[in-house]
Amino acid sequence: MPATLIANVLVSVSLGGMMWDLVPRGLILAFVGLNGLLNLARALIAARWLKRDHATRHPGRILAFAWIGALFSGLCWAVALIGLAWNGQTQSVAIALAFWSLNVGVIQSKVSRAPAIAFMLPSLTILTVLFLVEDAPSSPFIAANLIVLAVLMIRNATDQEMHYLRSSRLKLEATELAASLKAANIAAEQALRRVEYAATHDHLTGLLNRAAYQTAFEAWLRDGAAHGRGFSVLLIDLDRFKVINDTFGHAVGDEVLVEAGARLRRILGEDAVVARLGGDEFAALISNRSGKEDGPRLAGEIVAQLAVLVTGSGRTLQAGASVGIARYPGDAHTLTDLQCQADLALYAAKTAGRGTWRPFHASMGAQLKARHVIERDLPEALESGAVQAWFQPQLDCETGLVMGVEALLRWKHPALGWISPPDAIAAAAATRRSQALTRTILRQACRMAQVLDANGHESVVVSVNVSPNEFGAYPIADMVAAELTGHGLSAARIALEITEEAVYSNERGGKDVDALIDMGVGIIVDDFGVAYSSVGSLRDLRFDGLKVDRSFIQGIVDSPRDRVLLEAILAFARTLGVTVLAEGVETNAQFQLLRQLGCPAVQGYHFARAMPSTQTLAWITENDLTARIARQGWAASGWTIAAHPAVAQA
Structure with missing residues (x-):
């Protein structure tokens, strides 16, 4: 549109300059001024709509504006042709037709035929009428050619528009298909990641699940065997989770598990493998950095920090935790044995009164048997x-x-x-x-x-x-x-x-x-x-x-x-x-x-x-007999139950 409007104004000025001495100057100034104002208005409206992104949001409105503006410009040129003919400037009409043809060529659009047709038809119609009423022998032939020209221009504009629409549709469809495929690939990758995450992580706490924990366990065993690296296995149980779950409901129980999992991650750090095995049972693999065994220290910290938990809803609960520790390679060399030994240590911690931790000892094997x-x-x-x-x-x-x-x-x-x-x-x-x-x-x-x-x-x-x-x-x-x-x-x-x-x-x-x-x-x-x-x-x-x-x-x-x-x-x-x-x-x-x-x-x-x-029956009989005698005053002064013969004998 900018090139069309500029060309329209320049061509109208050029035509006015050529006709300056041939027709009344007021007519020339009126034509050039009106055409300039008209195209300036079109430019201003176009700039405003472009700023508001109407081309994207209201393309139909933009196309209507284009052909209506072209129609007004074409009417302006048609009036100019009538003015030239009225003043007896037949040659000038031919010149004006040449300039008009230049304008038509400029505004020919592959996007839409409407602007070109709207600009062309008023002037072409006037020219055809002028030549039809002209007495010259060649005038009818010129009029017929103008009609043929109009038909060809309309057909050509229509073909260009249809070709553009087809190619644009194919281009847009290809772009949309590529975008759809890209979106589908992204969605598939995200879905795959979600599936992989769900397959390896606990849905509630976000920790690894049992299957992923065992996979990591096996990898640590292979790495330990290959490079001589030791590590500790920690099994953690919440002491009072069942009580909390039954007393306050499963929603609060879930909050306790989430908070316990978050605290375990903070305590054990990024290098540890932390998992929820099920229920209130957690597990962790702790690397022995530089040969230093951190299992006992971390187990003590777990017991201390899981004693009282504050849930996401603000409820403070006495949870407590017991921890069992097994060490690789000191205690065992296989996943099954290490897990079993950590379980025995956990059982020992629970038996000791809970709220504590125990390392595995060889004597615990006898306890298992x-x-x-x-x-x-x-x-x-x-x-x-x-x-x-x-x-x-x-x-x-x-x-x-x-x-x-x-x-x-x-x-x-x-x-x-x-x-x-x-x-x-x-x-x-x-x-x-x-x-x-x-x-x-x-x-x-x-x-x-x-x-x-x-x-x-x-x-x-x-x-x-x-x-x-x-x-x-x-x-x-x-x-x-x-x-x-x-x-x-x-x-x-x-x-x-x-x-x-x-x-x-x-x-x-x-x-x-x-x-x-x-x-x-x-x-x-x-x-x-x-x-x-x-x-x-x-x-x-x-x-x-x-x-x-x-x-x-x-x-x-x-x-x-x-x-x-x-x-x-x-x-x-x-x-x-x-x-x-x-x-x-x-x-x-x-x-x-x-x-x-x-x-x-x-x-x-x-x-x-x-x-x-x-x-028991004999003890009760003797105790009660002694107590009754004592109450009747037959016993020595200062009687106490602890002085009963039956009690002393027992």
């Missing part, structure tokens, strides 16, 4: 009666009488000797015999209650420990009801000792606990004061008593702080109207202080250890 033996022989022990319930008395601090007994698991393996209750419970869980183990202890507890009833000890309640993991795994309330009915006992003769985490979540133990309370079975919150137990969280729970953990009792004689805490627990229990039993009482000084503080009941080695049912 023992675990396998325990798991192998547990089913037969349950069937043969080798798994038994022994009973530890619980005494009323004021009367000295036995008010309850706790059923404790005992199993003497023919080769391994006495098996610890946690090991037996773990073996039951591993072999899916938890229900059978709990039923065995519960059934013997019911038999003990029958024996107590038959010997005049109807007020002695038999309590049974139930692991938090049992709730939700099978219907505990139904099992207890069936055993009570089968032994002809009232529900009040049995109590269940369970940790707070087992009853807090309706997803796990809530419904079973409610059913047990409704039928009259006592509920005792065990291990109160440690782990998850807290005053605030117990306000909404239904229970009959609290059992203060032995860790509080051990220091009450020498620690004012422990005494203050115990006083607070006793006050809290009195407010709720529930009883309190202190376990782990091992000295007379502890017992006397507990009595002074108003603790209702006690249990511990100071009075008696756990005994088989027959010995």
Whole structure:
């Protein structure tokens, strides 16, 4: 368009100069001025629309503007031709036709035929009419040629436009196809990267998943063998994740996992391989830089920094972590062996009380073999009666009488000797015999209650420990009801000792606990004061008593702080109207202080250890007889329960 407008103005000025002395100058000035103003207006409008990017957003409007502007310019030239003819300048009309033809040639466009046709038709029509009315013999022939010229020009302009449209369409389609292919390639590459990432990373934490971890593990082993480089394998478990997940819901549990993963990345650094193996189990490969073993230091830092986690929603939670360490090449040379040894070290850390770390030692291999033996022989022990319930008395601090007994698991393996209750419970869980183990202890507890009833000890309640993991795994309330009915006992003769985490979540133990309370079975919150137990969280729970953990009792004689805490627990229990039993009482000084503080009941080695049912019955009979005699004043002044002959003998 710029070239067209400039040529139009220059040609009109040239025509005016040639006609300056032949026609009235006012007509020339009017033609040149009008044509100049018209083309200046077209230029200004075009510049404004170009600035606003109308050519891209409104191409139809631009094309319409082009042919309308050309039409006005063509009308201006047609008027000029009429003026020349009116003043008798036939030769000048021919000259004007030549100049007009130059303009037509300039504005011929391959993009659109409309501007050329719009500019050409007014003048060509006037010329044709002038020659048709002219008396000269050649005039009709000239008019006919002008008509043919017009048709040819229109056809040529049409062909050019169609050719341009076809070529432009093909060019645009090719460009669009290339862009589409490029976009498709980019999308395919991105999708491939996403698939590869999803295949190698945990979707929640962004850490490596188990498959990618094992691949990296194998690569580290090959590199270690080739270059003599050592490294450490760390297995990390969150100690209280299950409690958090069941108590606060899976959304909060996911936040805990995300935060734990982020902290592990920060602690271990970019050089470490960090993975989430599943659930709350994480793993890491730590390079021993310059021969220095960083595993123990980093394990300690993990334990410290994962003790308390602040989730993305701002919730602060006691999580805790246990870590097991195995070393290459010191402990083993294969992935399977190293992973197994790190797992044994992790198990040792959990057994030690959690919230700590342990390196692998050769002695742990024997522990693994023992675990396998325990798991192998547990089913037969349950069937043969080798798994038994022994009973530890619980005494009323004021009367000295036995008010309850706790059923404790005992199993003497023919080769391994006495098996610890946690090991037996773990073996039951591993072999899916938890229900059978709990039923065995519960059934013997019911038999003990029958024996107590038959010997005049109807007020002695038999309590049974139930692991938090049992709730939700099978219907505990139904099992207890069936055993009570089968032994002809009232529900009040049995109590269940369970940790707070087992009853807090309706997803796990809530419904079973409610059913047990409704039928009259006592509920005792065990291990109160440690782990998850807290005053605030117990306000909404239904229970009959609290059992203060032995860790509080051990220091009450020498620690004012422990005494203050115990006083607070006793006050809290009195407010709720529930009883309190202190376990782990091992000295007379502890017992006397507990009595002074108003603790209702006690249990511990100071009075008696756990005994088989027959010995327990004899102990209760002798203890209660001595206590009654002492209360009647037959004993020496300054009587205490610890001075009972039965207690001293035990």
